[in-house]
Structure formats: structure tokens, C-alpha cells
Amino acid sequence: MGNEKLTISLNEVLFFFTRAGFGVNAPIGVAEDFARSNIWIAENGFDPCLCSLESLKSLDNKISSLSVQFKENNFYCPKDRYLSSLIASVVAIDRINLDTEDSELILKNVDYPILVIAAMGANNCNNLQVFWRDENNNEYLVRFNSSDSWELLSSNQAPIELSKGADMIIRPINVRTNEPRNIIHKKYTTSKEKGKILQGGVEVGENWPGIYDFFSRCLVKSTAESRAMGAGAGLVDTD
Amino acid sequence: MGQNKYSEEKLIRPPEKVMRLDRMGSSHQTRLSFMRSLARRMSNEKWKFKCLRRDIDDNGFGVSVYAVNTTKRTYSLIAFTQDIPPNKRTDRVIAEVWDATFSLFDGIPTQKDIDYLALNTPKQEGGRFRPSELVLARANKSLRLFEHVISSLAKGNQPDIKLLSSVGYLMRTTAVYGSGKFGCADRGKIANREECKGAFQIELLAVYLIRWFTIDLVEYIAKKRGGNKSTKLDPSISQSLGIGNSTGLGMAPFLLKHPLLVHNLIMAKETALARVRAIKTPNNETIDSFTKSLERVSQHLSEWVVDDNMQTDRINCLKDEVKSLINWSSGESVFNNYYPWNSIYEHAEDYYSLECQEIIVSLIIEPHGYLVDDLADTMFSESIPKINVKMEISDLKKIIKIYYNWAINIDFTKPKSQYHFWYYSEDKLEPRFGSRKNDSGSDQEMPLAIGRDVNDLNEVLLNNKDDILVGQFVLENPQFRHIIRRIQNTLQAPYSEIQDNLLDESMMPLNLLRFKLAFFGASKFDPKSNLWTRISMYQGAPMPENLSADGFDSWYFPITPKL
Numbered sequence: 001m002g003n004e005k006l007t008i009s010l011n012e013v014l015f016f017f018t019r020a021g022f023g024v025n026a027p028i029g030v031a032e033d034f035a036r037s038n039i040w041i042a043e044n045g046f047d048p049c050l051c052s053l054e055s056l057k058s059l060d061n062k063i064s065s066l067s068v069q070f071k072e073n074n075f076y077c078p079k080d081r082y083l084s085s086l087i088a089s090v091v092a093i094d095r096i097n098l099d100t101e102d103s104e105l106i107l108k109n110v111d112y113p114i115l116v117i118a119a120m121g122a123n124n125c126n127n128l129q130v131f132w133r134d135e136n137n138n139e140y141l142v143r144f145n146s147s148d149s150w151e152l153l154s155s156n157q158a159p160i161e162l163s164k165g166a167d168m169i170i171r172p173i174n175v176r177t178n179e180p181r182n183i184i185h186k187k188y189t190t191s192k193e194k195g196k197i198l199q200g201g202v203e204v205g206e207n208w209p210g211i212y213d214f215f216s217r218c219l220v221k222s223t224a225e226s227r228a229m230g231a232g233a234g235l236v237d238t239d
Numbered sequence: 240m241g242q243n244k245y246s247e248e249k250l251i252r253p254p255e256k257v258m259r260l261d262r263m264g265s266s267h268q269t270r271l272s273f274m275r276s277l278a279r280r281m282s283n284e285k286w287k288f289k290c291l292r293r294d295i296d297d298n299g300f301g302v303s304v305y306a307v308n309t310t311k312r313t314y315s316l317i318a319f320t321q322d323i324p325p326n327k328r329t330d331r332v333i334a335e336v337w338d339a340t341f342s343l344f345d346g347i348p349t350q351k352d353i354d355y356l357a358l359n360t361p362k363q364e365g366g367r368f369r370p371s372e373l374v375l376a377r378a379n380k381s382l383r384l385f386e387h388v389i390s391s392l393a394k395g396n397q398p399d400i401k402l403l404s405s406v407g408y409l410m411r412t413t414a415v416y417g418s419g420k421f422g423c424a425d426r427g428k429i430a431n432r433e434e435c436k437g438a439f440q441i442e443l444l445a446v447y448l449i450r451w452f453t454i455d456l457v458e459y460i461a462k463k464r465g466g467n468k469s470t471k472l473d474p475s476i477s478q479s480l481g482i483g484n485s486t487g488l489g490m491a492p493f494l495l496k497h498p499l500l501v502h503n504l505i506m507a508k509e510t511a512l513a514r515v516r517a518i519k520t521p522n523n524e525t526i527d528s529f530t531k532s533l534e535r536v537s538q539h540l541s542e543w544v545v546d547d548n549m550q551t552d553r554i555n556c557l558k559d560e561v562k563s564l565i566n567w568s569s570g571e572s573v574f575n576n577y578y579p580w581n582s583i584y585e586h587a588e589d590y591y592s593l594e595c596q597e598i599i600v601s602l603i604i605e606p607h608g609y610l611v612d613d614l615a616d617t618m619f620s621e622s623i624p625k626i627n628v629k630m631e632i633s634d635l636k637k638i639i640k641i642y643y644n645w646a647i648n649i650d651f652t653k654p655k656s657q658y659h660f661w662y663y664s665e666d667k668l669e670p671r672f673g674s675r676k677n678d679s680g681s682d683q684e685m686p687l688a689i690g691r692d693v694n695d696l697n698e699v700l701l702n703n704k705d706d707i708l709v710g711q712f713v714l715e716n717p718q719f720r721h722i723i724r725r726i727q728n729t730l731q732a733p734y735s736e737i738q739d740n741l742l743d744e745s746m747m748p749l750n751l752l753r754f755k756l757a758f759f760g761a762s763k764f765d766p767k768s769n770l771w772t773r774i775s776m777y778q779g780a781p782m783p784e785n786l787s788a789d790g791f792d793s794w795y796f797p798i799t800p801k802l
Contacts, residue, residue: 029720
């Protein structure tokens with residue numbers, strides 16, 4: 001796989017991102033959910049590599065952690081690290097799906113918030129909104145209006161995929177929440193964007209080789225002995 | 240009032256009987272197999288087939304385009320053929336050249352599309368594809384047959400039918416990729432199209448077109464070689480030729496990664512069997528068909544010749560058992576009593592091998608198209624299993640006890656229980672089946688150790704309180720997330736799980752391959768090792784021009800035609 005811009009399928013997102021997550025030692029079930037979130041990102045017209053490579057690197061370099069604890073509606077990392085978005089996204093979805101009476105849910109110091117948003121989108125977490133101010137002081141508000149549409153309100157043009165380091169506040173959509181300053185408003189209809197992706201594929205940028213490198217950790221080096229053990233080994237055409 | 244003991248619900252075979260590797264490895268095609276249902280659709284909807292382009296030299300090398308018009312769309316097979324060194328002709332995934340390579344295009348390709356594919360399709364996994372391409376495939380010639388057929392036809396003769404029968408195909412595919420592989424279209428692009436809804440329909444359409452292409456190709460080359468002296472294949476010979484296939488380990492992970500699809504496929508087949516067994520009084524037409532099918536299958540078995548000793552023994556046993564069944568079913572006047580199909584099935588279960596039991600399943604379903612063909616419409620799945628965090632641990636334990644008893648009783652501390660591991664090789668991502676004792680790489684094991692993971696989970700659950708919720712448990716134990724999701728899914732889809740240890744020293748991946756290939760509609764399984772098999776597809780299926788002929792659907796258990 002070269003460095004040039006490549007178009008991949010959603011099935012390839014699932015295949016490569018699951019194993020890339022596994023490649024940084026995320027439990028396989030968490031890695032599967034990570035890949036599903038990346039499909040949602042791709043289906044909405046974003047390059048899934050942009051945020052996910054950073055989140056994988058952060059986990060691999062132990063800047064982020066999969067350790068998570070829950071106390072008084074707060075998920076947080078007990079270590080002095082970012083809470084990895086790989087685990088933040090699954091614990092948030094699980095908590096939402098418990099249908100508790102929480103008035104809000106807070107995810108503390110999440111490394112890449114877009115992956116939590118993607119998990120919510122992929123799991124149809126409708127009628128919820130998420131607000132965060134990242135470590136660059138950029139503010140974002142995402143509203144999930146229905147299973148097919150969502151809106152993004154942000155304080156500037158910085159790509160949401162690269163928003164880093166934030167306490168994310170998840171609330172029901174009908175609870176009054178302050179909107180970002182200097183509001184920039186975008187609306188997305190997932191099915192519409194997905195239709196385009198199914199016709200044209202997912203364009204991935206220069207971060208794709210990095211994802212592939214993490215994926216490659218799941219591959220076993222080939223030896224003369226293992227080659228000889230593959231299906232079809234030792235036979236040229238005889239029929 | 241309880242249910243009648245002959246009700247469909249009572250007669251359906253339970254997962255613990257069906258989902259065992261030895262039975263799965265004895266599977267045969269049925270009329271619900273994907274190739275059969277696709278051929279019925281082609282016939283019912285009167286699909287039109289046309290060769291749009293044949294830009295090849297006298298030896299058949301170049302590019303060809305074969306199109307099919309369905310009721311709403313056109314699909315085109317683009318075939319690239321080339322001369323390759325004989326020593327490069329291998330069935331393995333890691334091969335680098337093939338006699339023929341194919342892309343199935345969504346629509347009619349432009350010259351620009353063909354130019355793009357000419358640079359990519361022959362490279363197969365090394366190329367990149369676009370959502371306009373639905374399937375990628377390749378095939379190698381059967382050296383014995385290909386030249387023999389061309390030289391016979393060039394001289395104006397028909398080829399040796401015995402030789403044809405011993406191979407069964409002119410070319411053998413070594414991979415057929417769909418569903419987003421290497422950039423091809425995702426299933427989502429076509430999943431809502433009527434003709435693509437069923438599992439693997441678009442891949443098997445490509446294979447059907449490849450088979451047609453191979454026959455057209457030999458006739459074209461023979462004509463070039465023999466001129467006016469040459470002739471075409473006798474239609475009954477064309478029909479008797481299928482397309483070969485070599486299948487290796489790639490299919491095994493698929494079965495484990497698509498539990499809902501597996502459930503739906505088996506549920507359809509088992510429902511069909513139960514419906515037939517529940518018939519109280521059969522009609523004469525179905526009895527006649529069944530009686531004839533026993534003769535047909537006897538001939539099929541006599542023509543099913545393989546090198547593998549174990550499969551040869553099984554075929555020999557089958558021949559005796561089918562003979563015995565013919566005697567028993569006529570002598571016992573089974574059809575004078577109620578529920579005769581059930582009696583036949585139960586007799587097979589009591590006295591015959593698994594291989595014979597499964598062939599009888601196919602044969603008693605076969606005459607009952609009116610009763611079972613609707614089930615083909617249920618043989619797909621688009622949904623994704625989700626974790627149910629609200630379930631109490633006590634309920635999770637119950638599911639394990641009921642559906643995974645086979646797993647929790649295995650002693651995984653014994654080396655033989657974890658003897659193997661599945662992995663992807665860096666060589667073109669070829670799936671391989673290693674042994675922990677001899678091979679490195681078990682750290683990169685694929686997560687396919689279902690039995691072991693359930694066993695590990697069960698050990699941990701035994702020390703957990705029953706009233707906590709799964710959501711809380713996975714927060715503290717994220718390493719079990721995947722297996723809990725799988726177990727919960729099994730409650731809704733009990734036929735989704737293979738109830739054997741896939742890591743065991745005695746494990747034969749061949750059983751998994753055969754199971755899936757039987758659902759495709761394959762015949763003449765020809766195992767080459769425990770890891771791979773050759774098969775024949777579409778052997779006996781009607782050619783495009785015969786899809787509307789009487790009896791077009793009677794191509795189960797193919798036999799050599801009488802000329």
C-alpha cells in the first residue's frame with residue numbers, strides 16, 4: 001500500500017480498523033466497536049484515519065489509557081493520562097443503553113472526542129446532545145436529532161476529527177445547553193452521505209499507512225515452514 | 240393440548256445435533272443452495288445473456304465482456320486471459336499469475352473502465368478496485384481437459400465424455416472476492432436489489448458467467464484452430480461441465496464472523512427438512528421424484544472419484560447405504576404409511592453414516608419446491624449483533640449452560656485442547672492454521688477461539704454475583720466484551736454457533752469449508768488435505784440458452800449425460 005490517496009470500502013474500514021485496534025492491545029470487543037465507529041465516520045464523509053491514527057498512537061505511546069472508572073456520572077481514567085476514546089466510546093454507549101435516570105453523563109479528559117460521537121451515531125443514540133471544550137479552547141456541540149440526522153455546532157473551522165483532550169458532557173437534547181461561541185453550524189444526513197460513499201468509496205489520506213502499520217501487528221511473519229502449511233500448498237495443477 | 244409429535248416445531252433438528260463439525264463436514268447441496276436459487280431466479284425473470292466483446296487472439300488471450308440483463312439492471316463480466324508458465328499455475332492465495340482473471344462490473348463498462356481494469360484485475364489482490372466493481376475472481380485451466388476439448392472440437396469431434404466426467408470443468412477458480420474486498424463495492428451498495436438480497440448471489444452470478452465464458456472460449460479457440468472442420472460442444476456436454484473451485488482456509492473465519500447469517504442459512508434448511516418430515520400423506524409425484532433421485536444419486540456417487548482415502552471410504556459407504564435405502568424404501572412400503580418422509584429420515588439416522596443422512600436430507604427436500612422454496616428468501620442477514628447491557632449475569636450464565644455446555648466441559652489446560660491457532664500471514668494476508676507446538680505467531684492469534692473464550696468467561700462468572708448487569712461486568716472486564724456479545728446473540732440465533740472446539744488437535748478445517756460450500760450448491764468435494772478442497776460448481780446447471788427449458792431446475796447431484 002503506497003502513500004498516495006487511496007479509496008477503500010466500508011468493509012475494509014471494518015477489517016483494518018478492528019485489527020489496528022487489536023494491534024494496540026485493545027480488547028477485541030472494544031476494537032470491533034472502534035471499527036464500527038470508524039464506519040460511521042466514513043459514512044458521514046469524513047476520513048476515519050485522521051482521528052483514529054492519532055487515537056491509536058496516543059494509546060500505543062501510553063499517552064492515553066484504556067483504564068476507566070465510573071463515579072457519580074463521571075467516567076474518568078484513574079491514571080494521569082487521557083481517557084482513550086476507544087474505551088470512552090464503549091462505556092458511554094453502554095451507560096446510555098442502560099436507560100438510567102442520569103441527567104447527564106460526563107467523560108473526563110477524552111483524547112479524541114469525535115470517536116465518542118461516532119459511537120453514538122453508530123448506535124443510534126437519538127435525542128441526545130454532547131458538548132465539549134477541547135484543550136485548544138475550541139467548543140463543539142453535537143445534537144443527534146434522529147437516527148439519520150445530526151448537527152454540529154462549533155466555535156471555529158478546526159476539523160472536529162482533530163479536536164483533542166476534552167471533558168465531554170452528554171445530555172438529553174431537550175436540556176438547555178450553552179452553544180459554542182462564534183457558532184458555525186453544519187447539518188448531516190447520514191443516509192445521504194452514506195449513499196455517496198457506497199458509490200464512490202471512502203477516501204483516505206496520508207494517515208492510512210499508519211493505520212495499516214497498526215493493522216500489520218496482527219500479521220504473522222511468513223517462514224518456509226508456514227508457507228508449506230498453507231491451504232493449497234505443494235501442488236501445481238494436476239487436474 | 241400439546242403439539243403433535245409430527246409437527247414442524249417438534250421435528251426440527253436442534254442446534255446440538257446440527258452444529259457439530261462431523262455433521263457439518265458431511266453436508267450436501269439442497270434445492271435451497273445459493274446456486275440453485277439463483278438459477279431459478281434467472282429462469283423465472285427471464286434474464287438475457289450476451290457476449291458484448293471478444294477481443295482475443297487465436298489462442299484465446301485478450302479481453303472479453305459477457306453481460307447479463309436482469310429485470311432492472313445489467314451486470315458485465317470482464318475477463319482477461321493470458322499465457323502463463325505452467326510452474327506458476329497454483330491454487331494458493333499467494334499465487335501471482337493466473338490463466339484468467341475477472342471483474343464483475345455494475346453496468347456496462349466503458350473503454351476507460353476496461354483500460355483501468357486491465358491494469359488491476361490481472362494483479363488480483365495487488366490491484367485496487369472501485370465501487371463499480373462488484374466481484375473479483377481468477378481461474379486456472381484444467382490442463383488435462385482444456386487442450387483435449389479444444390483439439391477434439393477443432394477436428395470436428397466431441398471430447399471424451401469419460402475424461403470430461405473425471406474432471407468436470409474447464410477452469411477452476413481459486414478465489415472469488417466480493418463485499419468490499421480490495422476496494423470493490425460494499426454489500427451495502429447492492430443489498431437492497433432483489434437479485435442480490437440472498438447470500439452470495441452476486442458472487443455466484445460472476446461464477447455462472449465465468450463458467451459460460453470457459454465454454455465459449457474453448458469453442459472460439461477450436462473454431463480458430465479447425466476452421467470449417469470444427470464443431471461446437473454438444474449441448475448436453477456443455478451443461479455437464481461446471482466450473483471448478485479451490486477453497487482454502489479463508490472460508491473458516493467467515494463462518495465465525497457472521498453468526499447471524501449462519502443461523503439464518505441453517506434455520507432455512509432445517510425448517511425445510513422439518514416441513515417435509517411433517518407431511519402426513521405425500522402425493523405420488525413427489526414419491527416418483529424421490530424414487531428416481533435415488534437412482535440418480537447412485538450414478539452420481541459412482542462418478543464421484545477422488546484421491547483422498549478418507550473421502551473415498553465415505554463415498555464407498557454411501558454407495559452401499561443408498562443401495563440399502565432403495566431396497567428398504569421399496570420393500571417396507573414406507574409410502575403406504577403416514578409421515579413417510581419422516582420415516583425415511585429416521586431410518587437413515589438409525590442405520591446410516593452422517594454423510595448418508597445428509598444426502599437423504601437433500602433428497603427428501605428436493606421434490607418439495609412448492610413447500611420450501613420460499614425459505615430461500617430468508618437466507619441472508621444485514622444486522623449486526625449488539626451487546627445487551629441490561630441483561631443480568633444470572634441470565635448470561637443460563638445461556639452459557641444451555642447453549643455452550645460443549646465449551647465449558649472442555650479442559651483447556653490440556654495442550655491438545657489448544658493445539659492449533661488461526662492467524663493471518665503477512666504473505667498476502669493468507670489465513671493459516673498453525674500449531675502452537677511448531678509455529679511462532681500465536682500471540683497474533685485471530686479471535687476465533689470461541690469455546691476457549693466462553694470457558695474463560697464462565698470461570699470468571701462463577702465468582703461473580705448473579706444480580707449485577709452485563710454493563711457493569713464489561714466495564715470491569717472489557718476483555719470479555721466480544722464473547723458476551725456473541726453469547727447473547729446465540730439466544731436469538733441458536734444455529735449461529737459451531738459446537739466444537741476449533742483449536743483442538745483433531746480439528747479439521749475441511750469440515751467448515753464443506754459446510755459452507757454445500758450451502759453454495761457445490762458438488763464432488765475433492766479434499767486435497769485437511770486444509771483445502773476442490774469442488775465443482777454449476778455442474779449440470781442449464782446454460783443461459785436453456786434457462787427456460789423444461790426441467791431446468793433438475794440439476795442436483797450432477798451425472799454424466801447419455802449422448
